Amino acid sequence: MLICRKHWIVYTLNGFALFLMFLLPYGIYRLLNLSSVLELTGKYYYLAMFFYVAWFLLLWTYFFITWTNIYLDEWIITDKRIIDIEQQSLFHRSVSDFRIENIQNITVREQGFVANMLGYGSIHVETAGEKENLSFETLPRPYKVRDMITECHDKCLARLENSGISHAVHNLITES
């Protein structure tokens, strides 16, 4: 069994964007030279601290909301099926189940300099029939995942042949 989650770059970029947001009020304060107008001394220091910590807390919570959404978005690959869990938001989650013998084509794409250097990419799995195809973006080591799916697929087909059930018949059974 293999559990696939997003590459760490996704979390890092998200965290970096929020870190910039955290620095934004201080940056505005410095860039507009507000220190000459609004001196943060005495009790105004505590006032500024209060609002800055409040701002930080909102960003901190938002970071964990997005982290949870990204982290719970996963693929579980077994020797019989692929379970695609899509966590789009905290209140929007869908789970799809695909039998591994129905896979027809797997496409792996590593696009861009950063993706090639860090070894992440997207994987697209086409399945037989009218079912929706699977795809997963920013997946770490996508070639390894493709190899594993292919291996499981081959084993599954061999198992079916050994049991005397042809692929077409098996598809009919599973679809009905």
Added chain:
Amino acid sequence: MDYSLAIPNGDGSPITSFFTTIPSPSGSLLWAVFFVLSVILGFTTLVLYYHWMRYAFGNKMVIFAQVLYTLVLIACLIVMLSAIFSYV
């Protein structure tokens, strides 16, 4: 420190004019902000805990995130409380 002491003569710019007209927020306003923020964060924390417990129970990374999130959250709330007490 008196707020007015921190205000220079001014250069007449809109920014200067804006900040010289900001009144000092009262302590009760800060308490109200703190209360509203606590309610929002409390609800969000419950939702996050629900997801972590239901979909990733026992996962080491999630446990680490849970501990880190909670500790920082509590520390920040304590800092905010102390800031209110120091301000009032």
